[in-house]
Amino acid sequence: MINLLLFPIIIPFFFAMILMFFKEQVVVQRVLTLIGLAFSLVASFWLIATVKTEGIQTVTLGSWPAPFGITMVSDMFSALLVTTTIIITIFVAIYSFSSIGVERERFFYYPAILFMITGINGAFTTGDIFNMFVFFEVLLIASYLLIVLGGEKRQLRESIKYILVNVISSAIFVVAVAYLYSIIGTLNMADISVKIAEINQPGIISVIAILFLIVFGIKGAIFPLYFWLPNSYAAPPIPILALFGALLTKVGVYAITRTYTLFFVHDIGFTHQFLMVLSLLTIIAGCIGALAYFDLKQIIIYNIIIAVGVILFGVAQMNTSGLEGAVYYLLHDMLIKAALFVLIGIVIYATGTSNLREMGGLIKTHATLGWMYLIAAFGLAGIPPLSGFLGKVLITKGAFEADHVIGSIIILVSSLVVLLSVIRIFIYAFWGPQKNELPIRDQRTYRQMMFPAIMLVVITVAYGVGAEWLMPYMTDAANVLADPSIYINAVLKE
Amino acid sequence: MKTNDVILQTAAKVVFFIIFLFSIHIFFAGHYAPGGGFVGGLLTTGAILLLLLAFDIRTIQQILPFNFTVMTAIGLLLALGTAAGSIFFNVPFFTHAFGDFDLPLFGHTSLHTAMLFDSGVYLVVVGSAITIIQSIGGDD
Numbered sequence: 001m002i003n004l005l006l007f008p009i010i011i012p013f014f015f016a017m018i019l020m021f022f023k024e025q026v027v028v029q030r031v032l033t034l035i036g037l038a039f040s041l042v043a044s045f046w047l048i049a050t051v052k053t054e055g056i057q058t059v060t061l062g063s064w065p066a067p068f069g070i071t072m073v074s075d076m077f078s079a080l081l082v083t084t085t086i087i088i089t090i091f092v093a094i095y096s097f098s099s100i101g102v103e104r105e106r107f108f109y110y111p112a113i114l115f116m117i118t119g120i121n122g123a124f125t126t127g128d129i130f131n132m133f134v135f136f137e138v139l140l141i142a143s144y145l146l147i148v149l150g151g152e153k154r155q156l157r158e159s160i161k162y163i164l165v166n167v168i169s170s171a172i173f174v175v176a177v178a179y180l181y182s183i184i185g186t187l188n189m190a191d192i193s194v195k196i197a198e199i200n201q202p203g204i205i206s207v208i209a210i211l212f213l214i215v216f217g218i219k220g221a222i223f224p225l226y227f228w229l230p231n232s233y234a235a236p237p238i239p240i241l242a243l244f245g246a247l248l249t250k251v252g253v254y255a256i257t258r259t260y261t262l263f264f265v266h267d268i269g270f271t272h273q274f275l276m277v278l279s280l281l282t283i284i285a286g287c288i289g290a291l292a293y294f295d296l297k298q299i300i301i302y303n304i305i306i307a308v309g310v311i312l313f314g315v316a317q318m319n320t321s322g323l324e325g326a327v328y329y330l331l332h333d334m335l336i337k338a339a340l341f342v343l344i345g346i347v348i349y350a351t352g353t354s355n356l357r358e359m360g361g362l363i364k365t366h367a368t369l370g371w372m373y374l375i376a377a378f379g380l381a382g383i384p385p386l387s388g389f390l391g392k393v394l395i396t397k398g399a400f401e402a403d404h405v406i407g408s409i410i411i412l413v414s415s416l417v418v419l420l421s422v423i424r425i426f427i428y429a430f431w432g433p434q435k436n437e438l439p440i441r442d443q444r445t446y447r448q449m450m451f452p453a454i455m456l457v458v459i460t461v462a463y464g465v466g467a468e469w470l471m472p473y474m475t476d477a478a479n480v481l482a483d484p485s486i487y488i489n490a491v492l493k494e
Numbered sequence: 495m496k497t498n499d500v501i502l503q504t505a506a507k508v509v510f511f512i513i514f515l516f517s518i519h520i521f522f523a524g525h526y527a528p529g530g531g532f533v534g535g536l537l538t539t540g541a542i543l544l545l546l547l548a549f550d551i552r553t554i555q556q557i558l559p560f561n562f563t564v565m566t567a568i569g570l571l572l573a574l575g576t577a578a579g580s581i582f583f584n585v586p587f588f589t590h591a592f593g594d595f596d597l598p599l600f601g602h603t604s605l606h607t608a609m610l611f612d613s614g615v616y617l618v619v620v621g622s623a624i625t626i627i628q629s630i631g632g633d634d
Contacts, residue, residue, distance in 0.1 A: 002586060010578060017567050017574065018571075020566070020567035020570075060586060061586055061589075062586060062588040063585055063589040069586075
């Protein structure tokens with residue numbers, strides 16, 4: 001099965017096409033979406049097992065030799081990301097059955113999700129820089145549909161900003177690839193890495209490195225380029241917000257990680273120092289935002305930005321601990337953000353508002369929701385047995401090893417701010433007296449919404465508790481990042 | 495006053511077939527000469543657009559009673575199916591096959607599965623372009 005690594009990309013793509021034939025039959029759409037995602041999940045677990053036993057999987061499309069055709073590469077890092085993406089999508093899809101509304105489901109909601117997953121998995125798996133651009137566009141165009149679907153006034157306004165920002169960043173992406181191609185003369189990522197090593201990264205390559213950082217920084221929301229994210233993400237309904245928050249920025253983070261560990265590793269004093277300073281500023285900006293708002297959505301959205309900073313800070317260390325921590329924290333953050341968005345979606349459903357000041361006393365009526373939220377909040381902040389702990393420990397360890405003491409202290413202090421921001425939601429929404437009359441909600445819908453939320457929280461807890469068992473996989477992923485020659489040898493087979 | 499488009503409509507009826515045949519020619523020429531699925535599809539769209547200018551949108555829907563969204567989906571399936579066929583022979587995805595055949599009317603012809611992929615592209619381009627035109631022009 002040399003095509004195995006393509007299955008998590010092809011299967012959602014295939015089911016998205018099939019769904020286009022059943023525009024009006026909502027039940028058929030739901031069933032087919034779940035079947036397609038289940039198949040993809042099986043394929044991605046199979047892929048992880050294969051990568052674990054046989055090393056990096058590569059296939060060059062069209063039977064061409066490696067640097068000439070488009071190579072798809074699945075190392076442990078991308079296999080883990082692909083699997084996490086599919087797990088999250090399954091639960092968010094189940095959550096949307098009861099919350100998104102039939103009107104949206106009738107208008108290509110599920111095909112758009114599946115097309116977006118195609119793009120995300122493709123961007124995680126590709127070994128060709130221009131092919132990565134194409135997969136970015138696949139996921140972005142699907143996300144344009146998702147952000148505007150429903151056509152509320154706010155969605156229309158924010159989608160204009162979102163599309164404008166992303167069109168500009170895509171144009172810069174093309175320009176950056178054009179510069180790189182004119183100097184290096186190849187688009188295959190392994191081959192680019194070899195050629196940059198040969199010419200020992202002159203100044204112009206460092207300029208291109210910063211250009212790539214700007215491009216992926218707009219997609220992944222790092223410090224001066226995150227301005228579009230808080231308002232745009234708050235516009236669409238909760239399931240779409242959960243998908244965006246858990247997956248989209250992480251594709252940008254993945255792309256920065258890949259390019260900064262594979263291509264631009266010869267002038268670390270400049271490029272990685274720059275990345276590190278930006279990531280610290282990202283954390284600080286996110287912390288300010290997370291404390292400033294009394295709106296549930298905004299608080300969690302600014303926590304996305306903090307997490308992006310933490311992961312990139314781990315990447316900028318360029319030592320094994322830092323990279324391992326970044327991989328572990330990246331997967332943790334995808335899962336926990338999906339869980340948190342689904343949970344606050346249920347809080348908003350139960351109270352009918354997203355303003356913290358108008359809430360109170362929910363623990364008396366919605367006890368399960370409260371405790372689940374508390375576990376997810378502790379997991380996000382990194383309380384030891386839960387999932388956020390180990391990643392941050394490894395990242396700070398890597399930073400101390402690299403003598404970046406101030407940076408690691410900022411990371412540790414940011415954990416406190418994160419904890420404060422999410423516990424504030426808990427205190428305002430769940431404690432105290434009940435302020436407003438709760439709107440009457442259907443108990444069955446509520447239980448249907450709770451199921452995916454509980455499952456996601458359980459998965460994050462298992463991810464934290466089972467760290468010992470998962471660590472070999474993280475080590476495999478970090479080894480490829482720390483030593484580009486493994487990746488290059490697997491692709492070019494010399 | 496009711497406008498009389500008799501010259502435009504008569505000319506459009508004739509010119510439509512010329513453009514359509516040219517688009518088919520461009521589509522088949524793609525392997526050895528400039529052309530292919532994308533320009534072929536756009537030219538076909540252009541031909542249909544000419545009919546839309548000469549007549550109204552309802553008439554066009556009557557003479558071309560296709561669901562263009564479904565046409566896009568069929569095109570995508572054709573393209574993916576061509577590329578995925580290689581999975582069953584356990585060769586890398588997108589590996590094409592070709593061969594020379596003696597066909598009754600065409601004589602000695604070389605056939606390539608890239609043609610099937612191109613027809614998928616053709617259907618997607620026609621389907622999505624007409625869907626865009628119909629949904630913008632159809633709003634009253």
